[in-house]
Amino acid sequence: MKTTLPGTPTNLGANLAADVFDLSNQWLEKWQTLASWPATENTPAASPLPLPVKCNRIGDREASGNLDRSIHAAMARATLGISPASLALAYLDWAVHLAVSPGKWLRLAENGARQLTQFANYSPQACLGTTSTPCIEAADHDKRFNEEAWQRWPFNVYSQAFLLQQQWWQHATTGIAGVSAHDEQVVSFVARQLLDMISPVNFGATNPLVLETTIKEHGLNLIRGMQNFQADRDRTLIGRNEQSVAALVLHQQIVALVALDGALDQAAILPDAVVHVDHIVELAQIQHRGDRHAARHLAPWRDRARRTEQ
Numbered sequence: 001m002k003t004t005l006p007g008t009p010t011n012l013g014a015n016l017a018a019d020v021f022d023l024s025n026q027w028l029e030k031w032q033t034l035a036s037w038p039a040t041e042n043t044p045a046a047s048p049l050p051l052p053v054k055c056n057r058i059g060d061r062e063a064s065g066n067l068d069r070s071i072h073a074a075m076a077r078a079t080l081g082i083s084p085a086s087l088a089l090a091y092l093d094w095a096v097h098l099a100v101s102p103g104k105w106l107r108l109a110e111n112g113a114r115q116l117t118q119f120a121n122y123s124p125q126a127c128l129g130t131t132s133t134p135c136i137e138a139a140d141h142d143k144r145f146n147e148e149a150w151q152r153w154p155f156n157v158y159s160q161a162f163l164l165q166q167q168w169w170q171h172a173t174t175g176i177a178g179v180s181a182h183d184e185q186v187v188s189f190v191a192r193q194l195l196d197m198i199s200p201v202n203f204g205a206t207n208p209l210v211l212e213t214t215i216k217e218h219g220l221n222l223i224r225g226m227q228n229f230q231a232d233r234d235r236t237l238i239g240r241n242e243q244s245v246a247a248l249v250l251h252q253q254i255v256a257l258v259a260l261d262g263a264l265d266q267a268a269i270l271p272d273a274v275v276h277v278d279h280i281v282e283l284a285q286i287q288h289r290g291d292r293h294a295a296r297h298l299a300p301w302r303d304r305a306r307r308t309e310q
Helices: 011-036 057-078 083-100 103-130 155-172 181-197 209-216 220-238 242-260 292-309
Strands: 275-277 282-286
Touching: 083 282, 103 155, 155 181, 209 220
Parallel strands: none
Antiparallel strands: 275 282
């Protein structure tokens, strides 16, 4: 049997809780007494005092839960489903362990100095066309710089500078003692994605293939790219996902098949209007004249669409 001596922390905590409970009961009794106090001849009857109201804890919990879910859903849509808390924890794990690893600092400084020397020797030779040996080779799975156009100046300088920077950050985000394997993979992956955003492939002025296509097509490729960008932006704003886009493509294929079957003039199908979009289904309204001949032609294709979606 466990015993506690008077004055120990456990006994003091129990006594304090009992005192608080007694004080709350006394306060409640006084409040109820004041609320029911009878009026005298000289004292006019006062309005009854309101008694303490119990909070609806279940309702409050549901309301706060709905608020949290709404905020989390908005954050997920803004971050494409990536948890900012998970990224922050992974980055903190990497940054703290890197800050207390001076040996890793020396290795990173040595690698940076060696890469800078290699690039300084390569750049003038590449400009004069007197060298064909790159500073660094791209990984086997990286096919971005395999075209012959990337071997000409100044594009070879752009690609080499990017690959050297990518290699340095790969060393900086991996091989740090104390960092968990999961956090190391997250930090390395995010760093690689951020570097890919500034890759010379993604900019028209530094991509020789884009420049050649622009000259060949007189800028029409840039117009198509802007149209694709606007279409992607519209899909993002209205919340269409890949499944809804696939369903819309299936619907367009059905309309094309009906047109080939010769029933388009009978059905008189008009452009569809999307009336509802969510994460499961996209509901489109199709208008037609509704004659029996059109219904006979459209019914098999609608049944096939249902079976395909199921």
